[in-house]
Amino acid sequence: MRPYELxxxxxxxxxxxxxxxxxxxxxxxxxxxxxxxxxxxxYVSVLAEQARGAAREAEHEAAHGRxxxxxxxxxxxxxxxxxxxxxxxxxxxxxxxxxxxxxxSTVAARLTAAGAILxxxxxxxxxxxGLTTPQTHNARDRxxxxxxxxxxxxxxxxxxxxxxxxxxxxxxSIRVPAALNGVVGLKPTYGLVPRHGVTSLSWSxxxxxxxxxxxxxxxxxxxxxxxHDPRDPASLAAAAVDHRPGPGTDLTGLRVGVxxxxxxxxxxAEVETAVxxxxxxxxxxxxxxxxxxxxxxxxxxxxxxxxVAPEASAYHERTLRTVPELYQADVRxxxxxxxxxxxxxxxxxxRSRTLMREEWARVLAGVDxxxxxxxxxxxxxxxxxxxxxxxxxxxxxxxxxxxLSAPANITGVPALTVPVGHxxxxxxxxxxxxxxxxxxxxxxxxxHAYERSRPAPVPAPVGTGVGAP
Numbered sequence: 151m152r153p154y155e156l157x158x159x160x161x162x163x164x165x166x167x168x169x170x171x172x173x174x175x176x177x178x179x180x181x182x183x184x185x186x187x188x189x190x191x192x193y194v195s196v197l198a199e200q201a202r203g204a205a206r207e208a209e210h211e212a213a214h215g216r217x218x219x220x221x222x223x224x225x226x227x228x229x230x231x232x233x234x235x236x237x238x239x240x241x242x243x244x245x246x247x248x249x250x251x252x253x254x255s256t257v258a259a260r261l262t263a264a265g266a267i268l269x270x271x272x273x274x275x276x277x278x279x280g281l282t283t284p285q286t287h288n289a290r291d292r293x294x295x296x297x298x299x300x301x302x303x304x305x306x307x308x309x310x311x312x313x314x315x316x317x318x319x320x321x322x323s324i325r326v327p328a329a330l331n332g333v334v335g336l337k338p339t340y341g342l343v344p345r346h347g348v349t350s351l352s353w354s355x356x357x358x359x360x361x362x363x364x365x366x367x368x369x370x371x372x373x374x375x376x377x378h379d380p381r382d383p384a385s386l387a388a389a390a391v392d393h394r395p396g397p398g399t400d401l402t403g404l405r406v407g408v409x410x411x412x413x414x415x416x417x418x419a420e421v422e423t424a425v426x427x428x429x430x431x432x433x434x435x436x437x438x439x440x441x442x443x444x445x446x447x448x449x450x451x452x453x454x455x456x457x458v459a460p461e462a463s464a465y466h467e468r469t470l471r472t473v474p475e476l477y478q479a480d481v482r483x484x485x486x487x488x489x490x491x492x493x494x495x496x497x498x499x500x501r502s503r504t505l506m507r508e509e510w511a512r513v514l515a516g517v518d519x520x521x522x523x524x525x526x527x528x529x530x531x532x533x534x535x536x537x538x539x540x541x542x543x544x545x546x547x548x549x550x551x552x553x554l555s556a557p558a559n560i561t562g563v564p565a566l567t568v569p570v571g572h573x574x575x576x577x578x579x580x581x582x583x584x585x586x587x588x589x590x591x592x593x594x595x596x597x598h599a600y601e602r603s604r605p606a607p608v609p610a611p612v613g614t615g616v617g618a619p
Contacts, residue, residue: 172223222265255347272302297327322555329580340562402436456499463488
């Protein structure tokens with residue numbers, strides 16, 4: 151196995167045992183970037199010399215028995231909404247031309263303190279306001295969308311061009327691209343990971359989380375960056391927790407909620423088959439499957455957009471008036487539409503969210519986790535605008551991609567996506583696990599148990615067509 155193919159946990163073990171040098175690992179991943187980046191366009195910028203210098207420093211420290219933390223020498227990509235001092239935060243937008251961050255974001259500082267090495271900044275749908283990341287290609291099939299808005303981060307991890315990456319998630323922007331590219335994505339509990347120094351889309355819905363190749367890796371990264379930061383008003387004063395799951399796969403006594411509605415409505419048949427098979431495997435591991443109803447399902451879409459649209463427009467108010475021509479057309483239209491919403495619309499969305507949180511808390515009181523599809527379809531073709539379901543109805547691509555991930559953002563509960571198979575074309579399918587607030591450790595335990603009893607993932611082959619799973 152080549153170094154760039156190693157998981158975070160495996161690479162960390164090799165570095166600590168002095169069987170692998172951070173210089174060798176970073177060099178392998180940079181070589182991989184050089185190989186795949188012209189075809190995938192996952193990165194806004196690659197900081198190759200800076201990364202090599204940091205790797206040499208990490209190697210020197212390791213040689214003297216000094217290890218910064220669990221991610222010592224591990225190369226990462228950061229979504230280009232996340233500030234790193236002296237580096238541009240472009241948000242993949244012409245609006246940010248010439249920008250340079252003055253200080254590190256909290257998550258960048260914590261990951262660096264844990265030993266991680268920055269490779270570069272990954273593409274986002276402009277200002278995270280979209281579900282496709284159109285400038286980036288799917289790691290399995292260049293003719294398909296990467297998903298968004300953290301498409302660059304997901305594609306980098308899936309192709310071996312980063313050991314792990316960070317994304318942000320406002321309506322599904324970590325989980326959607328992770329599922330469409332066959333990797334793991336975690337949206338933590340709202341407020342668990344500080345957002346100081348991260349460009350906002352919608353302050354009351356934004357989350358920062360890891361995209362990795364395994365659940366164990368997601369737990370390692372989460373442990374390194376979670377924790378209170380008073381500079382983020384939403385930051386939780388939660389106790390420090392080691393989120394890494396144990397080695398066992400026994401889920402006896404665990405109650406897994408299986409939705410009878412909403413999550414399995416308007417779904418591609420191959421996605422449903424793969425996800426139900428995966429849920430059945432959780433039962434094989436000892437879990438009890440419990441039928442659950444999804445509360446207030448008819449209000450989910452309206453509530454999400456009733457919060458996102460005015461908050462995003464408020465954030466962009468000045469630049470939307472002074473340099474509107476610098477925005478991409480799809481994002482500019484959404485921002486202008488948000489300015490038309492009334493205060494009453496926004497307050498009704500806030501009220502709906504409060505009620506939805508209360509109802510979801512009741513559902514989650516009866517089960518430990520809920521298992522459902524992450525996205526209702528595999529990656530659609532680039533430029534495709536609608537999805538047609540088996541009953542003949544059509545749905546816009548953006549609405550389809552966000553539909554199943556939005557509830558976790560509205561309610562703030564943690565949600566994890568894990569790969570559970572492929573469709574007939576070899577495109578990845580993801581299963582989403584949703585838990586109680588601050589229930590990440592249990593959520594990761596379930597996901598880890600599933601993946602340990604299934605074949606280990608490898609970076610996606612890259613070519614003009616679909617690579618072999």
